[in-house]
Amino acid sequence: MEANDRWRITGQLPGGAVPPQAPRNEAPSSAELIQAYAEIARLRTELDTLRASRDEQPPTYTLLLAVHADGTVDVFAGGQPKRVKLSGQALDVDFKVGDEVLIDNEFRVVGRASRPQVGEVAIFAHLIDNEYAVVRLGLRDEVMAIAGSVDAAGLLPGDGLLVRPDARLVLARLNFGTLTDSIAPVGARSFADVAGLSAHINRIRTALDVGTHLASDGVGLARRMATILLHGPSGCGKSLLAEATVNAFVERASGATAVRVRMTALLSKYVGESEGGLQLIFKRARELALRHGRHALIIEDVDMVATGKGSPLAKQLAAEIDDLPAGNTLLVVFTTNRLDLVPAELTSPSRVDITMLVDRPDAVAAREILHRRLAKAPWSLDEAGAAVDAAVERLYASGEFRQAASAAALSRVTRVAARRAAFRAAKTCELLRLTADDLLAAAAAEIEAIRH
Structure with missing residues (x-):
């Protein structure tokens, strides 16, 4: 027989052991009561201390995700959205999605935070x-x-x-765009600021007028004129002509703007980032053309898209040109010093409406450029004309200058002549006056610099 069964039947345990007896229900002593009351008082004090420390903790910051009509809001706390209540002092606050708010330890919104918002920078698509x-x-x-x-x-x-x-x-x-390194505003240039390129200006003006008439008449070819390619040696006026062209295009629509795209800054070592940036630039341009009626882009150094045969960037640019809006609302002007490096898909007549060579200025163009640069110089018109003719004859008598002639070189001649005149006036205490000798000396200095 098992021990438990024997206990149930006989009331005895093996070996004559006495079964355990139930404790007597005796009242605690006074000393035990005093000790228990002291322990309760100590625990109550600790609880009050903990409650006070909890109430003294400052509220935490969190983001407001949604506002509901029943007096509750959704906040982003602890890495996940939570629905919490508004405290009494926050019921009359006009909260908006994205506000940074304060919540207390009972997960109630107590107010709007006033600290600056922080986060990461992204690009809007x-x-x-x-x-x-x-x-x-x-x-x-x-x-x-x-x-x-x-x-x-x-x-x-x-x-x-x-x-x-x-x-x-x-x-x-943000107040700045993430494409800031790649795009820049176009200067306030006009065709009046361009010297020595009269034939180019007349052709562009005619094309702009024809494009405007085609768009207004609803002709099927109204997308044109949409693209211009300017190529030629560096320093011969391509950028200046491009700026004057886009300004003449956008001035026909109120509020229209133009930007310059630096292709060298757009290039990235990460796969797909350059194509994505170019796509965003054209998407932005189409949106601005839709809002304001017109928009224009100058894409500098377009030959930089030629990173190899079948360049993804060149294909992306060709696709963006094909997707230009109808109605003569978006103009794209390309500039390059190396036409031979520009991919063939970007120079085909189906994508480029006008291709113009901006070549080195000849003697006639050089006279016009010098006259334009020296129009405000302190000398008489007759003396200026004679000095310019003499300087141009001196410059173009040199074979080295004819091979390296540029609008930039002629501008340097005028700056050197003006500086020479200023030094002479400061030395002799005479009135500032530009002479033919100043211009001839500057021309000689430019020829000498080209030789070396």
Whole structure:
């Protein structure tokens, strides 16, 4: 028989052991009560201390994700969204999505934070339903909600955004674009500032007028004139002519703008980043042309897209040219010093409407350039004409200068002549006056510099 069974039947344990007896229900002594009361008091004091320390902890910062009509809000706390209540002091606050708010230890929103927002910089690509944005963060695209303080309708492709990737939220539009290194505003140049290129100016003006008439008449070829390629030696006026051309194009539409794209700054060592940047620039240009009626791009050093046979960047640029909008609203002007390096798909007549060589100035063009540069010089018109003729004759008598002639070289001649005149006036205390000797000496110095 088992021990437990024997205990149940006989009430005895093996070996004559006495079964355990239930303790007597006796009242505690006074000393035990005093000790228990002291322990309770000590625990109550510790609890009050813990409660006070908890209430004294400052509220924590978090992002507001959504506001609901029932007095609750969604916040991003602890790495995930949570729904919390508003405290009494926060019920009358006009919260917006993207606000940084304060929550207490009971997970109640107590107010709006006033510290500057921080996050990461991303590139805006396009909108989705005017509430979400596709942004480019590094080499990946993300879809994020747009904060209430951000004007979604005013965003343009390529704009810089302050984002919180963990909360999938666009916080603000930055005052600078992430394409700042690649694009720059165009100077306030006009055809009146261009000297020695009269034939080029007349051809461009005619093309711009024809394109405008085609667009206004609704002709099927209204997309043209859309692209111009200017090529030639460095320093001969391509950039100046390009700036004057785009300014003449955009001045026909109120609020229209033009930008200059530095292709050298757009190139990146990371695969696909250069193509993505070029795509954003053209997407931004099409959006601006749609908003303001016209927009223009100057793409400098277009030969830089030729990074090898079948260059992905050249293919991307060709695709963007093919996708130019109709209606004579977007003009693209390419410049290059090396036409032989530009891929054939970018120079074909199907993509480039006008190709012009901006060559070294001849003697006639040099006279016009010098007259333009010296128009405000302190001398008489007759003396200026004679001095310019003598300087041009001296310059073009040199074979070295004819081979290296450029508008930049002629500008250096005028600067050296003006500096020579200023030094003479300071030395003799006479009035500043530019003479033919100054111009001839400057021409001789330029020839000597070219020889060496």
